[in-house]
Amino acid sequence: MAMYTLRLSRSPPSPDSLLREAEGAGRRNLGGDGAAGLLHAGKTWAKIMASLADSFLADLDELSDNEAYPEEDNAEAGGADEDSDDDMPDLESLNYDDLDSVSKLQKTQRYNDIMQKVEGALEKSTDLSNQGFILEEDPELKFPELESLVHHPIDYARVVKKIGNEVDLTLVDLEGLLPSAVIMVVSVTASTTSGKPLSEENLLKTIEACDRALNLDAAKKKVLDFVEGRMGYIAPNLSAIVGSAVAAKLMGIAGGLGALAKMPACNVQLLGAKRKNLAGFSTATSQFRVGYLEHTEIFQSTPPALRTRACRLIAAKSTLAARIDSIRGDPTGKAGRNLLEEIRKKIEKWQEPPPPKLPKPLPVPDSEPKKKRGGRRLRKMKERYAVTDMMKLANRMQFGIPEESSLGDGLGEGYGMLGQAGSGKLRVSAAQNKLAAKVAKKFKEKSYGSSGATSGLTSSLAFTPVQGIELSNPQAHGNHLGSGTQSTYFSETGTFSKIKRT
Amino acid sequence: MSYLLPHLHSGWAVDQAIMAENERLVMIRFGHDWDETCMQMDEVLAGVADKINNFAVTYLVDITEVPDFNTLYELYDPSTVMFFFRNKHIMIDLGTGNNNKINWAMKDKHEFLDIVETVYRGARKGRGLAIAPKDHSTKYRY
Numbered sequence: 001m002a003m004y005t006l007r008l009s010r011s012p013p014s015p016d017s018l019l020r021e022a023e024g025a026g027r028r029n030l031g032g033d034g035a036a037g038l039l040h041a042g043k044t045w046a047k048i049m050a051s052l053a054d055s056f057l058a059d060l061d062e063l064s065d066n067e068a069y070p071e072e073d074n075a076e077a078g079g080a081d082e083d084s085d086d087d088m089p090d091l092e093s094l095n096y097d098d099l100d101s102v103s104k105l106q107k108t109q110r111y112n113d114i115m116q117k118v119e120g121a122l123e124k125s126t127d128l129s130n131q132g133f134i135l136e137e138d139p140e141l142k143f144p145e146l147e148s149l150v151h152h153p154i155d156y157a158r159v160v161k162k163i164g165n166e167v168d169l170t171l172v173d174l175e176g177l178l179p180s181a182v183i184m185v186v187s188v189t190a191s192t193t194s195g196k197p198l199s200e201e202n203l204l205k206t207i208e209a210c211d212r213a214l215n216l217d218a219a220k221k222k223v224l225d226f227v228e229g230r231m232g233y234i235a236p237n238l239s240a241i242v243g244s245a246v247a248a249k250l251m252g253i254a255g256g257l258g259a260l261a262k263m264p265a266c267n268v269q270l271l272g273a274k275r276k277n278l279a280g281f282s283t284a285t286s287q288f289r290v291g292y293l294e295h296t297e298i299f300q301s302t303p304p305a306l307r308t309r310a311c312r313l314i315a316a317k318s319t320l321a322a323r324i325d326s327i328r329g330d331p332t333g334k335a336g337r338n339l340l341e342e343i344r345k346k347i348e349k350w351q352e353p354p355p356p357k358l359p360k361p362l363p364v365p366d367s368e369p370k371k372k373r374g375g376r377r378l379r380k381m382k383e384r385y386a387v388t389d390m391m392k393l394a395n396r397m398q399f400g401i402p403e404e405s406s407l408g409d410g411l412g413e414g415y416g417m418l419g420q421a422g423s424g425k426l427r428v429s430a431a432q433n434k435l436a437a438k439v440a441k442k443f444k445e446k447s448y449g450s451s452g453a454t455s456g457l458t459s460s461l462a463f464t465p466v467q468g469i470e471l472s473n474p475q476a477h478g479n480h481l482g483s484g485t486q487s488t489y490f491s492e493t494g495t496f497s498k499i500k501r502t
Numbered sequence: 503m504s505y506l507l508p509h510l511h512s513g514w515a516v517d518q519a520i521m522a523e524n525e526r527l528v529m530i531r532f533g534h535d536w537d538e539t540c541m542q543m544d545e546v547l548a549g550v551a552d553k554i555n556n557f558a559v560t561y562l563v564d565i566t567e568v569p570d571f572n573t574l575y576e577l578y579d580p581s582t583v584m585f586f587f588r589n590k591h592i593m594i595d596l597g598t599g600n601n602n603k604i605n606w607a608m609k610d611k612h613e614f615l616d617i618v619e620t621v622y623r624g625a626r627k628g629r630g631l632a633i634a635p636k637d638h639s640t641k642y643r644y
Contacts (some may be wrong), residue, residue: 363556
């Protein structure tokens with residue numbers, strides 16, 4: 001036996017014995033295959049829903065007359081104060097009647113109490129009517145996949161009702177209930193579903209449950225319409241910015257003005273945002289994260305490029321307005337209108353073209369001296385192109401003495417003073433820079449102080465220009481003084497002789 | 503274009519204009535506003551005048567209105583541009599053979615700007631002759 005079971009997702013705020021019993025019954029009997037138990041659970045659920053829905057609808061019908069009962073309300077309000085755990089629908093009807101008289105009783109003490117009760121009612125109606133009626137899967141269902149395809153509970157209920165006990169989904173017309181892409185997916189899935197048809201009784205129960213869900217949904221819509229009409233009294237500033245319809249929706253989904261005021265603005269922006277697309281459809285066209293605020297007039301009138309910024313701005317200002325309203329700071333709604341003006345001005349400013357560029361005259365030449373850099377890097381760079389001692393000598397000549405040249409006889413490059421007898425220098429060596437000397441010293445220390453772990457490619461043979469091949473002792477320290485013939489005054493690698501190496 | 507630049511209407515005015523500037527180069531175009539060559543030159547001058555405002559100033563002189571300088575500077579061409587800095591005439595080596603003046607219509611604004619800047623640098627250093635960055639001689643064209 002398979003049947004659909006409607007179950008409330010959240011437990012209702014007031015501990016209702018009936019509800020508890022039904023839950024318990026449902027739980028007890030789900031494990032087993034007791035069809036009777038399931039039926040019983042279903043019956044109690046149906047009963048509860050019937051009672052709630054009917055009373056709700058009846059009260060709303062009363063409201064549509066829109067008459068004020070001041071004396072009755074006062075008495076009943078007093079009575080309502082005591083029994084907070086009363087039947088919810090009665091409380092709500094009371095409060096709505098009170099609202100009618102609010103305009104006459106504005107200066108009374110009870111104004112605050114009444115408004116609190118209104119918000120309470122809104123919260124409760126939210127709980128009641130916004131409860132996600134998630135259809136739980138029983139082990140044997142007719143169409144188990146449908147739950148994952150159609151997320152929205154009201155749509156689900158409608159689809160279930162339409163399908164009924166049909167096996168062939170091509171005979172069922174789902175046009176208008178769902179978007180056509182989803183219809184396609186549903187029909188394809190239905191052709192391969194693993195479920196079996198329901199029995200007559202179960203079918204009737206299911207249809208009844210669906211009807212109740214739809215009725216509740218309709219009731220919720222009526223409540224929201226009513227609240228929308230009353231927005232000017234409840235939240236004047238908020239409705240000045242976003243409009244009464246959107247304000248009502250925001251309050252409805254937030255669970256009252258207080259809850260809305262407590263939310264940060266980023267959450268307000270996302271209230272009512274549609275969930276992700278089902279069945280893996282493309283998200284390329286999905287809007288950036290906006291909720292009900294998308295339907296405000298000011299949002300619709302901004303160009304699409306600025307919509308993200310505008311949505312953030314509107315959310316922020318409307319949160320401010322909601323906070324003002326929650327403490328009743330400005331009953332005239334002037335603050336809301338000012339905020340709206342601010343929003344409009346800001347959006348206009350964003351759309352301004354940038355200021356035109358002023359043509360600047362050129363600066364006076366040589367008025368700003370060039371920033372010369374210094375430092376080691378520049379010095380090394382300059383060294384590469386510097387005139388060396390060898391070049392200097394080659395550029396000069398002695399008086400009266402013909403210079404030697406590379407090709408002899410005055411041909412080729414002249415050597416100038418380089419290598420001449422009277423020049424006072426025995427040999428011109430390529431000048432070693434200070435830095436190169438330091439680097440060479442470090443290198444020597446590194447390679448000889450590596451305690452035997454040198455690479456196999458190092459050699460202690462050195463080729464010198466004067467003595468030819470020369471063997472250097474790899475164990476010798478860098479600052480070894482050596483023989484007395486070697487000058488230590490101007491040694492590039494030598495250090496102080498008296499300082500001991502540590 | 504020539505209406506965008508100031509005119510000098512007497513020899514005295516020309517003298518005063520040259521002597522007045524202490525920090526800036528003075529450029530004077532001698533010619534006629536209705537002449538075709540002068541119009542082209544004026545176009546370039548007007549386009550550059552705003553940019554070089556910090557270091558140069560431009561004046562236009564009609565040589566029929568002010569004939570005082572015609573023999574002195576040998577103003578026989580339709581359009582002549584001359585440079586003065588601190589009451590001294592600055593020469594430019596353009597490769598044409600005539601270092602005293604620019605006596606044709608330059609078409610390129612950037613080129614002209616370069617010449618003005620070079621003249622200014624040289625004049626600031628005290629040089630009487632500035633060497634133009636580009637050679638304008640026609641010896642390779644024929």
